[in-house]
Amino acid sequence: MTHPRPFSDVLARLKTVGLRPTRQRLALAKLLFDGEDRHVTAEVLHAEAQGAKVRVSLATVYNTLHQFTSAGLLREVVVDPGRSYFDTNSSDHHHFFFENRGTLQDIPEETVSLSGVPEPPAGTSISRVDVVVRVRDESESS
Amino acid sequence: MTHPRPFSDVLARLKTVGLRPTRQRLALAKLLFDGEDRHVTAEVLHAEAQGAKVRVSLATVYNTLHQFTSAGLLREVVVDPGRSYFDTNSSDHHHFFFENRGTLQDIPEETVSLSGVPEPPAGTSISRVDVVVRVRDESESS
DNA sequence: GTGTTTGCAAAGTGTTTGCAATTTA
DNA sequence: TAAATTGCAAACACTTTGCAAACAC
Numbered sequence: 001m002t003h004p005r006p007f008s009d010v011l012a013r014l015k016t017v018g019l020r021p022t023r024q025r026l027a028l029a030k031l032l033f034d035g036e037d038r039h040v041t042a043e044v045l046h047a048e049a050q051g052a053k054v055r056v057s058l059a060t061v062y063n064t065l066h067q068f069t070s071a072g073l074l075r076e077v078v079v080d081p082g083r084s085y086f087d088t089n090s091s092d093h094h095h096f097f098f099e100n101r102g103t104l105q106d107i108p109e110e111t112v113s114l115s116g117v118p119e120p121p122a123g124t125s126i127s128r129v130d131v132v133v134r135v136r137d138e139s140e141s142s
Numbered sequence: 143m144t145h146p147r148p149f150s151d152v153l154a155r156l157k158t159v160g161l162r163p164t165r166q167r168l169a170l171a172k173l174l175f176d177g178e179d180r181h182v183t184a185e186v187l188h189a190e191a192q193g194a195k196v197r198v199s200l201a202t203v204y205n206t207l208h209q210f211t212s213a214g215l216l217r218e219v220v221v222d223p224g225r226s227y228f229d230t231n232s233s234d235h236h237h238f239f240f241e242n243r244g245t246l247q248d249i250p251e252e253t254v255s256l257s258g259v260p261e262p263p264a265g266t267s268i269s270r271v272d273v274v275v276r277v278r279d280e281s282e283s284s
Numbered sequence: 285g286t287g288t289t290t291g292c293a294a295a296g297t298g299t300t301t302g303c304a305a306t307t308t309a
Numbered sequence: 310t311a312a313a314t315t316g317c318a319a320a321c322a323c324t325t326t327g328c329a330a331a332c333a334c
Contacts, residue, residue: 020313059317063315
């Protein structure tokens with residue numbers, strides 16, 4: 001299965017997670033969840049909102065991305081020190097990171113997988129396992 | 143094998159990779175490569191140098207970490223947006239990241255592994271595969 | 285000597301914060 | 310109207326840069 005995206009009922013989503021459906025959040029949620037899965041940075045999403053004639057401040061974009069992440073609607077992906085990426089597919093999966101373009105792409109789950117998750121050190125529990133396959137254009141020097 | 147660390151001949155190392163053995167680089171290399179494998183941030187290394195009465199500016203620490211990384215003596219590990227970590231073990235291996243403390247630990251290579259590295263998208267080649275197992279103190283709220 | 289490296293301070297980047305004004309319920 | 314949310318601008322944390330002085334070969 002390619003990953004179901006059954007309802008883009010953005011309003012319902014916000015209610016479900018207990019966030020007030022403000023104009024800004026609705027607009028951002030629409031941009032994020034209305035189509036295919038996406039990987040965005042705050043700046044990109046902000047620019048996109050502007051482009052769509054939605055007035056939102058960058059600060060609100062940041063706040064919203066974090067609220068959505070806490071609510072489980074987004075997943076943060078760490079691939080670049082100094083830039084945060086958010087993935088609208090919050091389920092467990094791995095990523096290609098295109099170093100040249102600075103973009104992310106989901107890895108189809110059939111393709112890889114860990115053959116064994118290691119025992120976490122005593123007193124700790126695993127909060128998440130991230131797998132990032134960094135790729136670059138074939139021509140590039142290593 | 144636990145990972146051989148045969149020579150801490152810091153001077154020879156620098157020569158090998160074509161970096162002039164300046165006082166600063168020698169001192170930093172010593173701090174980095176003289177004992178066990180380590181995971182450091184620029185700030186930590188800088189503080190350590192200060193503690194060891196080595197006069198080095200933070201800018202030089204940054205420069206040096208990057209030069210060592212380009213030279214293959216270090217490997218950068220991305221686990222935190224807004225902070226760069228460098229690993230003195232530049233061989234291929236994976237990490238635990240302790241979210242509470244913000245520290246890294248190598249995962250013994252026997253323990254995990256990818257069961258299959260995915261085919262990189264056309265026109266690209268894999269530059270590296272990063273696996274980060276994020277752990278947190280058991281008591282912590284999720 | 286010549287080219288490299290250093291340190292400083294300034295500038296840069298991405299992100300967070302304080303708070304008054306606005307909006308939601 | 311009470312509580313939550315927004316936007317702005319200032320503050321932040323970390324990193325990079327420009328350039329003159331110091332250093333390595």
